[in-house]
Amino acid sequence: MKVWALHLALIIALAVALAVLPPYPATTLARILVLAVFAMGYNLAFGYTGLLSLGHALFLAAGVFAAGLSAQFWGLSAGPALLLGVAAGGLVAAAVGLLALRTAGVSFMIVTLMFAQAGYLTVLYFGTITGGDEGFNLPAASRTVFGFDLSTDTPRFVAALVLFAVGLLASLALVRSSFGRSMVAMRENEERSRMLGINPFAVKLAALVLSGLYAGAAGAAYALLFGYAGANFATIQYSILPMLYVLLGGAGTTIGPFLGALLMFGLIEVTSRMARLWPVLEGMDYFLIGAALVVLVLFAPRGILGTLRERGLKWLP
Amino acid sequence: MAFGPFFLLALMEGLVTAAVLALAASGLSLVFGVMRVVNVAHGAFFMLGAVLAWAVASAMPGQPAIAFLGALVIAPLLVAALAALADGLILKRLNYDPEATIVATIGLLYMIQQAVLALYGPNANPVTAPFELRLQLPWFGYSGYKLFVIVAAALVLLALWVFMTRTKVGLIMRATQVDRTTARSFGINVDRVYMGTFALGAALAALAGVLIVPIQQAHYLMGGDPLLLSFIVVIIGGLGSLRGTVVAALIIGLSDGVISMFFSPTLAKIIATLLVALVLVFRPQGLFGAKA
Amino acid sequence: MAALIETRDLTLHFGGLRAVDGVDFTLNAGEIHALIGPNGAGKTTFVSLLSGRRLPQSGAILLNGEDITRLPAHLRVRKGIAYTFQITSIFPRLSVFDNVALAVQSCGAKGLAAQTRAALARVGLVGLEEQEAQTLSYGHQRLLELAMGLALKPRLLILDEPTQGLAASEIEGFKALVQSLVPETTVLLIEHNMDVVMDIATRITVLNFGQVLASGTPEAIRANPAVQEAYLGA
Numbered sequence: 001m002k003v004w005a006l007h008l009a010l011i012i013a014l015a016v017a018l019a020v021l022p023p024y025p026a027t028t029l030a031r032i033l034v035l036a037v038f039a040m041g042y043n044l045a046f047g048y049t050g051l052l053s054l055g056h057a058l059f060l061a062a063g064v065f066a067a068g069l070s071a072q073f074w075g076l077s078a079g080p081a082l083l084l085g086v087a088a089g090g091l092v093a094a095a096v097g098l099l100a101l102r103t104a105g106v107s108f109m110i111v112t113l114m115f116a117q118a119g120y121l122t123v124l125y126f127g128t129i130t131g132g133d134e135g136f137n138l139p140a141a142s143r144t145v146f147g148f149d150l151s152t153d154t155p156r157f158v159a160a161l162v163l164f165a166v167g168l169l170a171s172l173a174l175v176r177s178s179f180g181r182s183m184v185a186m187r188e189n190e191e192r193s194r195m196l197g198i199n200p201f202a203v204k205l206a207a208l209v210l211s212g213l214y215a216g217a218a219g220a221a222y223a224l225l226f227g228y229a230g231a232n233f234a235t236i237q238y239s240i241l242p243m244l245y246v247l248l249g250g251a252g253t254t255i256g257p258f259l260g261a262l263l264m265f266g267l268i269e270v271t272s273r274m275a276r277l278w279p280v281l282e283g284m285d286y287f288l289i290g291a292a293l294v295v296l297v298l299f300a301p302r303g304i305l306g307t308l309r310e311r312g313l314k315w316l317p
Numbered sequence: 318m319a320f321g322p323f324f325l326l327a328l329m330e331g332l333v334t335a336a337v338l339a340l341a342a343s344g345l346s347l348v349f350g351v352m353r354v355v356n357v358a359h360g361a362f363f364m365l366g367a368v369l370a371w372a373v374a375s376a377m378p379g380q381p382a383i384a385f386l387g388a389l390v391i392a393p394l395l396v397a398a399l400a401a402l403a404d405g406l407i408l409k410r411l412n413y414d415p416e417a418t419i420v421a422t423i424g425l426l427y428m429i430q431q432a433v434l435a436l437y438g439p440n441a442n443p444v445t446a447p448f449e450l451r452l453q454l455p456w457f458g459y460s461g462y463k464l465f466v467i468v469a470a471a472l473v474l475l476a477l478w479v480f481m482t483r484t485k486v487g488l489i490m491r492a493t494q495v496d497r498t499t500a501r502s503f504g505i506n507v508d509r510v511y512m513g514t515f516a517l518g519a520a521l522a523a524l525a526g527v528l529i530v531p532i533q534q535a536h537y538l539m540g541g542d543p544l545l546l547s548f549i550v551v552i553i554g555g556l557g558s559l560r561g562t563v564v565a566a567l568i569i570g571l572s573d574g575v576i577s578m579f580f581s582p583t584l585a586k587i588i589a590t591l592l593v594a595l596v597l598v599f600r601p602q603g604l605f606g607a608k609a
Numbered sequence: 610m611a612a613l614i615e616t617r618d619l620t621l622h623f624g625g626l627r628a629v630d631g632v633d634f635t636l637n638a639g640e641i642h643a644l645i646g647p648n649g650a651g652k653t654t655f656v657s658l659l660s661g662r663r664l665p666q667s668g669a670i671l672l673n674g675e676d677i678t679r680l681p682a683h684l685r686v687r688k689g690i691a692y693t694f695q696i697t698s699i700f701p702r703l704s705v706f707d708n709v710a711l712a713v714q715s716c717g718a719k720g721l722a723a724q725t726r727a728a729l730a731r732v733g734l735v736g737l738e739e740q741e742a743q744t745l746s747y748g749h750q751r752l753l754e755l756a757m758g759l760a761l762k763p764r765l766l767i768l769d770e771p772t773q774g775l776a777a778s779e780i781e782g783f784k785a786l787v788q789s790l791v792p793e794t795t796v797l798l799i800e801h802n803m804d805v806v807m808d809i810a811t812r813i814t815v816l817n818f819g820q821v822l823a824s825g826t827p828e829a830i831r832a833n834p835a836v837q838e839a840y841l842g843a
Contacts, residue, residue, distance in 0.1 A: 114594035188700040197686030197715035290427025
């Protein structure tokens, strides 16, 4: 009860924030919410199932381009384009998983990295269609859902919040289910799980596909809400970001991915403001990302909420 | 130009790529072999080597040969020192956990890259080759410096091989590679071996960076491709095997040179990365490594 | 009595080491069957073959007459072969409840909570449901391991050195528990403690150098001169 109340409270608080904030920070918050959905998906694979992937940019990009290209070439509207993006993320994750899950640990990291790199290069190779490095802007006509124009503020915020809320509550229900328990069993002791009659390959594949569905949804939503698709979504950077958010907020916690995304955005925002005073700090966001990764693995491998859970808030999901 | 000479040129360009790649990849392979650490910051060390070579060269204008010799010594040493520091401050504290060290070296990569951007700037800068020599072949002229790169890389690799197989330090490193617990119980200072290995691996990458910079300009993002190619080489050659690494570097370097000359380089890279992923899935000991 | 498990000429060599070497073995339904033998006799390897953790090089394993030689481990578990580990293998960071619930849910999740509590009650771990498994005492962890095996509702429960490291009082409880399982569940147990073996086993098989040295009732095994020479007399 307490758990569901906490999650609902978070969603309500975000709705209020979107309503009262001025347009610029509210738009940033909408971005954070979409990227938090991506990170929640990453968390299902990494935080709960123990699959440390370096290739989630591929699933995100699958969503971005499935939605973007279908809007561009087939004139699909936002609803079907989003569904297509979700499906694309799941399908690509299934294909990668069927191969990559034959490996584990470091090999799994490198295999997923290589697949994502191949995907990025493929986007560049077909630059005439995908727009390559420059990308393309989505046609305005496609950015509507139920008659609302997603390029305007209110529908955009509502759409981002709805997506986030669905993602958050679904992931909460998932990790509290029997399947969620099986996912954690993979992370904790795969061999023992096998001897309890659980098929590790099937559980890990299902977790990775779920993760891919989230990534696909986030990618499609990002393209539709902010009107742009480009190869940069397929770069390694977008595989690292969700990992960073999850590590910061707390791997294996439902709210951790959002918290991590929020704090990282905040941190970068603060430095870029300071950079206006001290130009040396110009463009230090990547340095911060790097430093945050190092500091987290060194001093707080469980992240913020993971540490809180260890220190007494045991009920935190 | 007829096909024959054109192919010869492609082969020679491929050989240069292979030589630099073999150097960089052997550093990555050494670190993985001995420490079981996948160093994602390896490309950043390569880039640092190139940028430091530029710094040394611009401190000594008008004397390209001396500046280059200086860079050959200074850049690898500085990079090795930085790597040793990173090992002591970060990797050792992570107890060399394979997954945590990957995350940490990703962080290190971003930090180095961004620091270089802040101090060195976003521009690509050339470094003058230490000597001007043009070999005139019947069909085309060829840079003598590129041949020097091939020879230099071969000599360094030979020295590395002698070091690993014929010296006491090399023996200690190989013993640590086999089993670090046993090595420790034999009185080997494993911490120092790891620090030395990580520094040596980084120095090899930096050396490759110094050698390449008269051919390719120094830029803060230049580490990406060598990192990816080194990964490919090390995996195809069999993780941790020096001989396999060199063989794979030759194959990848030559085929990259030839394929890029006739087909799209992007397509060549797509094929190479997919190949690597499939090798790891179906033949994790590498194409040339013996089954573990 | 019907044979629950039969193996025919079962073989697994590691290089030159003949860990399991042409073993013909029959396990009757409803018995408590002890597998004994000196260290390195191939006992753990043999039960690994039964449970599917390893695959044999040759030979066959039959479960109720059905060939399961190549069946993956998790499917054997669903067919009723449960294995508990020699070195306690639990989910250290999960609660006691979740540890057992994982076993219950893999054979259909009906009445998950009730079945989980029942399995815990059977081994005497009541009131510890919410505790993290790694904080349990060693003896309690062994019992948890056993509860996970029982929660699978197995037809065959394989116990690999279950009394290792238990106190004398805990061993008494364990013996009573195992005896309460038959005949619904057949028990195959690797055990070094001869008192436990002689007290509860209805049949004993002795392995030596990967081969069956002898098989029979406790009395027959005790009287067998070859066994005395190879093992008991040593």
